[in-house]
Structure formats: structure tokens, C-alpha cells
Amino acid sequence: MYLLNSEGILFVSNCFGEDRVASLIAREFKFLCKQHKKSIRIYGATLMGNGREYTVNNIELVYHSPLPPSGGFPTKSIKGFFADLISGSFFNILKFVKALKKLYNEIDTIFVVGDIFLLFLSKLALKNKKFFFFALAKSDYFMPHYLIEKWFLKTNNIDVLTRDELTAKNFQSDGIKAYYFGNPMMDNLFSKGLNVEIPEDKRVIGILPGSRFEAYGNFKKILFLIDKIERNDLFYIAALPHTLDIRKIIDISLKSGFSVSQKGYITRLKKDLKEVLLLYDSFVEVVNLSEIIIGLAGTANEQAAGLGKPVITFKGCGPQSTEVRLKEQEKLLGGASKYIKNFPYGVIREIEFLLDNPDEVELRGRIGKERMGGPGGAKKIAGWLFSKIFSLEEN
Structure with a gap:
């Protein structure tokens, strides 16, 4: 049993989706500490972004930085790489390491959520500390870990958590201490x-x-x-996150030929017989009301599939929605999400196909639920982490 010698634990994450998962685990861990009367400081740090997920979950944020021009994907395109280089965003990595080093005497345990690179940076800053790693960025369903990554985990004797059982079993067969307790991405998804x-x-x-x-x-x-869909029996609802500016969305809508009206928390777009509702921070409502999803998101696409709705994707306008990434997502979700290359008419045909085939909708929904798992992962992981760190009195 690993015993905590100092009074701090640091949760580290890459960005948006990882921030959410790390903060949910940290929140559950904080509850357990209070329940068992353990005095410990809990910190959060995000490599990119504003770290809002930590603050809304009452976790002390010790580092955050502006999102780089590449959106956090500098290796996905030459344009993104040079945009980050010119903007000086790569210096944020050095600032991150420096910020963590300042915490050296205040923490003894680090829980990293994201990829191996983030784990490496954290270990670089906080040598000789106890590390736990949640490998959220990869899965053997679509992107197995490289041999050098497995070597790093095994050599450093790191306990690894995975987002699915397949990846955990493969890690274990390679001699890595790996565990699967569920996927916290499906936690805290409540209707308002x-x-x-x-x-x-x-x-x-x-x-x-x-x-x-x-x-x-x-x-x-x-x-x-x-605008290209000829059916008039469809009604569209968009889930807009807090990160998007409604003024820019309205401007885009007007330039696309839609009229705009606002009433309360709902913004309504109209063009001929087409109607689109815009809802802020209402992801669960949008997914629950929908038969199918048109998704160009990362985490949200996966969560929608996990809630049982088939997702249709196509190439978007940035590093989060490239053909490569969305095809990877299709593999990860086992076909619950489907990438369509032919835009817009191939996408329209896929929409028509699903609307006319409820059995296929049900099948893809079932696959999505199986791949993502149900809620409760954060609580289980926090419980496991707590038992690893503390010797509970009942033991």
C-alpha cells in the first residue's frame, strides 16, 4: 500500500475532454478524503486551455495556458505546427514544467490524464514522485500504444488506467500494471x-x-x-458549448441566409421551412431529443454515441475534425460513429438511410453504449486511487 508522506496530490490533464475527466475524478477523491477525514490539498493543472472544469468542480487550479493556434494538435498538420511555432505556443510547455517544479515540496502524488507526452513532461518536472496514469488519449481499438510508450510505462513502474477493457488486458499481457474501472467521460451527464x-x-x-x-x-x-437537405419533416437542434461566442454563431447564420430570433435561452434560426434551435450548455437535452447526431466534435461525439445515438461525421474545418481523426473515432466507437467522405450528398444519403432504418439506428446505439460504458467510472477510479494512497482504518 502506497502511503502519502506530504499533503498534496496533483491532477494533470491535456485539455478540454481530459480536464473534465481529471476534475471529476479529483472531485470524487476530494469527497472520499472528507468522508474519511483525510487532510490533503488537491490541485489541478491543464497543459492547454483555461482549466474551467477544475474551477467549476472546486479544484484549485495551479496552471493553465491559452489554447494554441493548432487547437492542441501541432503534429496533425504542417500548418498547425508552424502556427504554434510562430505564436510561441511551444514555450507554454516550458512554462508548464516550470510551474510544476514549483510544487515539488507541496505534493507527493501525481495523477496524469491524457497522453504519454504529458506524463513525460510531468515526470520531468516532478522526479521521484508517485505517478498514476489514465491513458485516455489512446485505445487498442483504434490507436495502440507504441512499444517505446509501453517500455516507458513498464520501466517507470507506473500504474495505468485505461478507457476500455481491451486496452487494459493488452497492457497486462505486456507486463504493465493496468486496470479498467470504467470511462468517466460518461459521468455527470445530466439533463437540465x-x-x-x-x-x-x-x-x-x-x-x-x-x-x-x-x-x-x-x-x-x-x-x-x-440547406441542401430537401426534406421538410426534419427539425434541427444544436448543442453549443460555453466556449463559443453566440454573436459569431448568429453572424454565420445570417450570412448563410437564415433569419435569427431569440427568446430566453433559445436562439432560433429559420430559412424557408428549415428550422434550427441553438441551445447553450444543453448537450444531454440535445442528444436525448435527437434520433441521430451530426457531429464534428471530439469528446461530445463519443459521449453522444455512449448515450445510444448514432453519429454521422464528415471532414470539418480544423485539427479536431480532420478525416484522420474522425476515422480514428469511427474505429474507437466500433461503427457507432460513421465517417462519410462525400459531402454534402453522401452525408444526406446516410441521414436518409438511418431515418428509414430504425433497426440500424438501434444497432449503432447499442454498439456506442457498449464501447463507451456506463456512468460511475470517476467514482470507481477515485476509490481505487484512495485505497492506493491511504491505509484505510478498516484495513
Whole structure:
């Protein structure tokens, strides 16, 4: 049993989706500490982004940085790499390491959520500390870890958590201490109970444009798609995250030929007989109301599939929604998400196919639920982490 000698634990994550997972685990861990009367300081640090997920979960944020021009994917395109280079974003990595080094005497345990590179940076800053690693960025379903990554984990004797059972079993067969307790991405997905009126004669399609800067271009592309769909029995609802500026969304809508009206928390777009509702921070409502999802997001696409809805994707306008990434997501989700190369008409045919084949909708929904797992992962992981760190009195 590993015993905590100092009074601090640091949760480290890459960015948006990883921040959310790390903060949920940290919140559950904090609850256990309070329940068992353990005095410990809990910190959070994100390599990129504002770290909002930590602050809303009452975790002390010790480092955050602006999102780089590449959106956090500098190796996915030459353009993104040089944009980050010119902007000086790579210096944020050095600032991150420096910030963690300042915490050296205040923490003894580090829980890293994301990729091996983040784990390496954290170990570089906090040598001789106890590390736990949640390998959220990769899965053997679509992107197995490289041999050198496995060597690093094994050589450093790191306990590894995985996002699925397949990856955990493969790690174990390679002699790595790996565990699977569920996927916290499916935790804390609650409906706000918003009253959204849907015309009785309409079928609902959900829209997930993403949460990063490219989402504006993605949204414009989705409006273009909607304009090309000839059916008039469809009703569209878009889930907009807090990171998107409604003024920019409205400007895009107007330039795309849609009229705009606002009432309360709902913004309504209209063009001929096409109607689109825009809802902020209402992801679960949008997914639950929809038969199928048009998604150009990362985490949100996976969560929608995990909630049982088939996701249709196509190439978007940035590093989060490239053909490569969305095809990887298709593999990860076992076909619950489907990438369509032919835009817009191939996408329209896929929408028509799903609307006319409820059995296929049900099949893809079931696959998505199986691949993502149910809620409760954060609580299980926090419990495991707590038992690894403390000798509980009942033991």
C-alpha cells in the first residue's frame, strides 16, 4: 500500500475532454478524503486551455495556458505546427514544467490524464514522485500504444488506467500494471430539464459543431448541409458549448441566409421551412431529443454515441475534425460513429438511410453504449486511487 508522506496530490490533464475527466475524478477523491477525514490539498493543472472544469468542480487550479493556434494538435498538420511555432505556443510547455517544479515540496502524488507526452513532461518536472496514469488519449481499438510508450510505462513502474477493457488486458499481457474501472467521460451527464418544444410532425437531428475555434467553420458547413437537405419533416437542434461566442454563431447564420430570433435561452434560426434551435450548455437535452447526431466534435461525439445515438461525421474545418481523426473515432466507437467522405450528398444519403432504418439506428446505439460504458467510472477510479494512497482504518 502506497502511503502519502506530504499533503498534496496533483491532477494533470491535456485539455478540454481530459480536464473534465481529471476534475471529476479529483472531485470524487476530494469527497472520499472528507468522508474519511483525510487532510490533503488537491490541485489541478491543464497543459492547454483555461482549466474551467477544475474551477467549476472546486479544484484549485495551479496552471493553465491559452489554447494554441493548432487547437492542441501541432503534429496533425504542417500548418498547425508552424502556427504554434510562430505564436510561441511551444514555450507554454516550458512554462508548464516550470510551474510544476514549483510544487515539488507541496505534493507527493501525481495523477496524469491524457497522453504519454504529458506524463513525460510531468515526470520531468516532478522526479521521484508517485505517478498514476489514465491513458485516455489512446485505445487498442483504434490507436495502440507504441512499444517505446509501453517500455516507458513498464520501466517507470507506473500504474495505468485505461478507457476500455481491451486496452487494459493488452497492457497486462505486456507486463504493465493496468486496470479498467470504467470511462468517466460518461459521468455527470445530466439533463437540465429544459422545456424544448418540438413540432409533432418533425423528426429531430442533433448538431455537435465542436468546442474549439474550428467549431465556427464547422457550424457554417453544417448549415450548408441543412440547406441542401430537401426534406421538410426534419427539425434541427444544436448543442453549443460555453466556449463559443453566440454573436459569431448568429453572424454565420445570417450570412448563410437564415433569419435569427431569440427568446430566453433559445436562439432560433429559420430559412424557408428549415428550422434550427441553438441551445447553450444543453448537450444531454440535445442528444436525448435527437434520433441521430451530426457531429464534428471530439469528446461530445463519443459521449453522444455512449448515450445510444448514432453519429454521422464528415471532414470539418480544423485539427479536431480532420478525416484522420474522425476515422480514428469511427474505429474507437466500433461503427457507432460513421465517417462519410462525400459531402454534402453522401452525408444526406446516410441521414436518409438511418431515418428509414430504425433497426440500424438501434444497432449503432447499442454498439456506442457498449464501447463507451456506463456512468460511475470517476467514482470507481477515485476509490481505487484512495485505497492506493491511504491505509484505510478498516484495513
